[in-house]
Amino acid sequence: MLNEGFMTATELADYLARRGIPFRTAHEIVGTIVRYCLEKEKTLCDLTLEEFRRFSDKLDMIYLKPLCPEHAVPKEQNEFRSYGIPNVYPAN
Numbered sequence: 001m002l003n004e005g006f007m008t009a010t011e012l013a014d015y016l017a018r019r020g021i022p023f024r025t026a027h028e029i030v031g032t033i034v035r036y037c038l039e040k041e042k043t044l045c046d047l048t049l050e051e052f053r054r055f056s057d058k059l060d061m062i063y064l065k066p067l068c069p070e071h072a073v074p075k076e077q078n079e080f081r082s083y084g085i086p087n088v089y090p091a092n
Helices: 009-018 023-040 049-053 061-067 085-091
Strands: none
Touching (some): 009 023
């Protein structure tokens, strides 16, 4: 269920912006990546580094693993138990 959709797409745009790409351009790149995923029936997690590099040479494997939702959601709970994997799964 977590892998459905593109909930980490904004994180990818933020990452590209931190790598020096203007956010507007980063947003366009990510939109192109999401369209590619939809055409190929893939998620962001399914893409290889080579596929990502078709869209930007600023992407690297160090960042790509956190694009998978199970890695993007913090595993730790804060004092309010408002986030973390243990709080996400019971909501399903």
